[in-house]
Amino acid sequence: MTPRPEAAPRAPLSRDRVLSAAVELADGIGIEALSMRRLAQELGVVPMALYKHVANKEQLLDGMVEAVVSEIDPPARGSDWQGAVRRRILSARAALLGHPWAAQVIRSRSGPTPAVLAYLDSVIGMLRAGGLSVDLTHHAMHALGGRVLGFTQEVFDAAPDPDPAAPAAMPAEAAAAYPHVAELAMAAAHDGDSVVGGGCDDQFEFEFALDLLLDGFERLRRQGWSSGARRAGDGLIA
Amino acid sequence: MTPRPEAAPRAPLSRDRVLSAAVELADGIGIEALSMRRLAQELGVVPMALYKHVANKEQLLDGMVEAVVSEIDPPARGSDWQGAVRRRILSARAALLGHPWAAQVIRSRSGPTPAVLAYLDSVIGMLRAGGLSVDLTHHAMHALGGRVLGFTQEVFDAAPDPDPAAPAAMPAEAAAAYPHVAELAMAAAHDGDSVVGGGCDDQFEFEFALDLLLDGFERLRRQGWSSGARRAGDGLIA
DNA sequence: TACGGTAGGTGTACGCCGTACACTCGTCAA
DNA sequence: TTGACGAGTGTACGGCGTACACCTACCGTA
Structure with a gap:
């Protein structure tokens, strides 16, 4: 009768349990209040117990990013490249919208985690399939920047009033x-x-900027733009 | 003979001295290594002495932002609005480029400091003077986002290799x-x-995206675009 | 059945952090 | 002379991440 439930014997920890508890806790109390000690307390465990499942807090954050990015819908098939990229980016935005801390954490990591890399790879693939040159695709990805993952690009991170x-x-x-x-x-x-950035329609602002960029890419594609010609100066488009 | 220089009697602290030492220190050792204790040590003073000049670390960071943003060149006169805005934003970028921590700190503040507000005000004024409607200007500012201050918008903050x-x-x-x-x-x-985002020509990428956006704004201005019509859907431009 | 290794959870401790609070001391006006 | 005041000091507290030694329950094997 070893596992008798005399006092709710607490399920054993696991890396997944630690990560999903961390995501949930960050959603609830904010990323800056998430500490190893607080997380351990949430799991009914002593702080050092966490270190059997994640190497350190950095790796915990990486794992949380992986968990969130993995929620992004897989790419849909068909239709024009602009529509396809648009839908994929908007679904990334939707996935990250419930985790306001994610943008900041991803930005603060020094390198991409595998899930992020896979996502970026898929978006790059869509641009290439749409007929954009390697060159143009490269600059397009830079121009999108964090927006490719659905990050808003406001000057301030817009804490909810x-x-x-x-x-x-x-x-x-x-x-x-x-x-x-x-x-x-x-x-x-x-x-x-x-x-x-206080109380505007964030979704509209996001789509406005996204469409502006996608339209710009398409225009450059049509005219066979290349970064070799016309660098600095006034306007990329003749 | 009270102020005799028997052992370099150390200049008295002041808010400005604290702030500029903090900026310099952050430039040198990185923002995450900047602590009140470290800063005090740099100034040859006990940590609590700083609190006679700044209320707390938050206010120290605000002051650092003010110091850096104040370095941005004043707006130049004349020429078309695109060129004027372009030059102003590029000079903001130039000013912040020497302080890689600034973008992150500004983003992490919950509201704008006066200098930032003044800068934003001037850019908005340039867009309005260029003939953009209030409506379009509003969305343009959101689309520019942190880019208006010269922030790069990469997915990762690109620590130098x-x-x-x-x-x-x-x-x-x-x-x-x-x-x-x-x-x-x-x-x-x-x-x-x-x-x-590793070793590309950051300046080119920045100008590429900036010009794409500015061209887009100008195109919308010419066709009298308004956010009332044509919201979601495929492409802002007919 | 006994045993030794191992994986998971514990307890203690260290060196950082921001900062509250009470203090000393030099300056200057009354 | 005195007393207020502003600048710098010293001590202390609670929080953080985590190194390290430990305990303990379980397992496959002898």
């Missing part, structure tokens, strides 16, 4: 000092947009 | 698993580009 009831119509003194910002904030009155 | 002599031609096994990535890495042989 803790008090959405007072959307801060800009303190009037500030509005005078920064008139153009104030004009934008005023106009974005579809909800209380504070400065830039 | 500590061993540039071994540029990692991709381990062959990896090349097989990620063929499209390998193709790109191979082609970007103008130097040892590892994966995506």
Whole structure:
């Protein structure tokens, strides 16, 4: 009667259990509050027990990234390259949207994890299949940057406003000092947009920028653009 | 003879001295190694002395951002709006390029500091003066995102390769698993580009993406685009 | 049945971190 | 002369990641 449930004997740890608990905890309390000690406590275990399953906190974060990136839908078939890439990127965005910490963690890693690499590989493949040259594909991937994984590229990481009831119509003194910002904030009155990036329609902003880039790539493809010609100067497009 | 230089009596601290020492130290040892204790030591002072000049580490970081952003050249006059915005953004990039930690710190702040706000205000003003509608300007600013301050938008923050002599031609096994990535890495042989973002010409990539966006804005302006019409779907441009 | 190796969980401890709080000491106005 | 004040100090606390030694339950083998 060794495994008798006299006091809920706690399931044994495993790397997967550690990682998914970490993801869930980060979702709940934020990545900056996620510590090895806090995670251990959540799992009903002493902190050092975690180190039997992950080498250190860095590797824990890597594992969390892998877990999240693996949720991205596989690529769909058919249709034009722009639509295909668009759908894939939007599904990446959807997958990462529930894990606001993921962008920051991925950016902070020094190199890509296998799942990220596989994802990037698939997007590159779609661009190539769409007829973009290696050269153009290369620059397109740089131009997309983190956006390829669905990251928003705001100046600030846009912590959700803790008090959405007072959307801060800009303190009037500030509005005078920064008139153009104030004009934008005023106009974005579809909800209380504070400065830039407060309460706008993130999804629309994301798709706007994405489509602008994809259209640009397609235009360059059609005209056989190559990075050899026309470097600096005014405008890539004649 | 109180201030006699018997042992280099150390200049008194000041907020400015603290901030500029912090900027210099972060440039030297990296932002993650910058601690209040380390900074104090650099200034020949006990850690708590810093707290007479900055409220806490958060405010220290804010002050560092202000210091760096204030280095951005003032806007130039004349010429078309694209050229003007382009030059301003490239000078922001130039200013922040010497402080690789700045992008990360700015992103991690929850709100904009005054200098950042003033800079954004000036860029918005240039777009408006160029004839973009409030609506289009708003979305353009979101599309630019951190790029408006010269941030690169790579998936990874691209720590400089500590061993540039071994540029990692991709381990062959990896090349097989990620063929499209390998193709790109191979082609970007103008130097040892590892994966995506290793050793490419960052300045070119930045200008490529920037010009693509600016051209897109101008195109939308010319056709009187408004976010009211044509939301989701395939392509912003008819 | 006895035994030795091993994998997983524990406990203690170290050196960092940010910073609260009480203090000393030099300067200067009244 | 005194007393307030601002700058720098010293000590201490709670948190962090994790090295290292330990215990213990389980296993295959002899």
